[in-house]
Amino acid sequence: MKEDFLHYVWQYKKFDFSNLVTVSGELLTIAYCGHYLKQSGPDFFNAQIILDDQKWAGNIEMHVKSSDWYLHQHEKDFNYDNVILHVVWEHDMPVFRKDNTEIPVLELKHYVSEESLRSYQSLMIPKTWIYCESQLRSVDAFVMQHWKERLFVERLERKSVSIQRLLEQMQYDWEAVLFCLMAKNFGLNTNGDLFLKMAESIPFSVLRKERFEVENLEALFLGQLHLLVAEAEDVYARDLNRRYAYLCQKHQLQAVPYETAQFFRHRPDNFPTIRLAQLAMLYHRQDHLFANITAAKTREEFYDLFDVSVSEYWQNHYQFDQVSLKKQKCLSKSFIDLLICNTIVPLQFAYAKSLGKEVAEATFALMQTIAPEKNSIIEKFATFGVKAKNAFETQSLLQLKNEYCHQRQCLQCAIGIQLLKS
Known part of the structure; x- marks a missing residue:
């Protein structure tokens, strides 16, 4: 009990x-x-x-x-x-x-009543994954849809708390907050926290001053994470070393405490060197990125906004001193979709909340145009009859699993309550 x-x-x-x-x-x-x-x-x-x-x-x-x-x-x-x-x-x-x-x-x-007690005990009997897995198919579609909407907003609320803390840390500079969140997501799961440390180590005022030369941004990003090669043979690599030494002295920067960026088990296009080069090109090309992001509404507008590749050197390199076949290495649409889900929509929500505005219906509509994310949690829900049709639903299901199923909050969950009532 x-x-x-x-x-x-x-x-x-x-x-x-x-x-x-x-x-x-x-x-x-x-x-x-x-x-x-x-x-x-x-x-x-x-x-x-x-x-x-x-x-x-x-x-x-x-x-x-x-x-x-x-x-x-x-x-x-x-x-x-x-x-x-x-x-x-x-x-x-x-x-x-x-x-x-x-x-x-x-x-x-x-x-x-004994009936209510039996229903509760039946729901709370441990299953292979979640308590209600064998009953999910019987949940009313109306209840499920409205609960997903609530879960989606809850997930945004939870993310807005950490964004608010970051905003305070960045002296209420929304552009700086966006840069930190963008860097974290460019690092993906394996390098995200390390990329965030890099972003926090560089005052955004420095980026504003140095963004006119993409080489300066590459030097800053790679140098802060110890990814520059001291004894490089390539002229470009040696130039980045010189630029980084000068920029550190000019802006009184200190590198992030040494921590190895992960290359292992990454596809080459996800190597930290390539992701940092893409991030550098994004901030080289896009001035006032925060204003552009808050103004954009459709997935196509975001695809245009993030239509960037890498500088010439990285088109035929994945690492320093190792020549590869030439490739533009543009941000893929699937990667931009991840940015929309994990960075842009939470940031738009937090910004609207700071202005005292409700989350716009356009946010729900945007997420419903994006393909569902692929991960083990979403795949498991599908085996029990709950198949996500878009990113709006996958975000809702992630919130459901992490904050309700995993925490055994069945009686705070609309699904659990409906099952008990029935």
């Missing part, structure tokens, strides 16, 4: 509340169950009850056992001073207020 089942039973009135009696024998009538609070403090706020003939208004706290009140040290927390009813599954000891009056207790297990 878990507390979230008690919350579910109370919130949705899945118990017999016609003839309630407290453990001390008082007749109990529930006038209003209260507002469910998903935060610290009592579980239900501003409830109204009648004990015998006396009406009470206040908060309700729930536990599996009465003794959990003391286990959680609520007697020391003033937030619980206004608790008028203690709802428990099993009553094992009395609980007292600070003035030594006993808090009324309702032992809920006597009023919940």
Whole structure:
């Protein structure tokens, strides 16, 4: 038994509340169950009850056992001073207020039907992947669609928190925030955190000054991550070394503490040298990138905005001093789609939120035009009958798995609640 089942039973009135009696024998009538609070403090706020003939208004706290009140040290927390009813599954000891009056207790297990309890136990039996995997196909399509919309917004809300922290770190310079997020996503999963450190190590004012020469940006990006070759044979590589030494002295820069950028198991087009060269060309070509991104609405506009390749040297190199077949190495549409999902849409959402605006319908429409992402979580959902048709749905399913299924928050999930109700 878990507390979230008690919350579910109370919130949705899945118990017999016609003839309630407290453990001390008082007749109990529930006038209003209260507002469910998903935060610290009592579980239900501003409830109204009648004990015998006396009406009470206040908060309700729930536990599996009465003794959990003391286990959680609520007697020391003033937030619980206004608790008028203690709802428990099993009553094992009395609980007292600070003035030594006993808090009324309702032992809920006597009023919940066997059917509701069996439904809960059936849902919570561990499966091979998630609890409701064998029932997902039976979930109402309307419920599923609306829950996906909620999950998508929740995922953006979660990402906006880290963007807000980064904004404060960057002195509220949205262009600098965009550069950090862009760098992280250019690094993909393996080098993303390292690329972010590189971006944070270079004041964006330096990029504004040096963006007119792409070689200066390459020198900065590669040099900060120790990817320049000290004894290079190529003239271009030696030139980047000289430029980096000069720029470090000019702008008083310090390289990121040494950490090896990963080449292993990457396709050559995803080598960190190539991704940094593409990032350098993007910022060389695009002035006021943040303004352009916030103004763009369609996938085609973003494809035009990110239509960049690499400088001439990198067209026939993947690493220094190693000549390869010539290739433009443009940003692919699939890579731009990843940027839209993981950088642009979260940034647009956070920016709109900072202005007090609602997320535009255009954001939902944009995500629905992008092909679904491919990863193990999305593939697993598909095997249980939930197939994502676009990136909007894949982002929603990732939020579902990470924040609900993985955390076993079935009774906070619209799918779990619908399954219990049915």
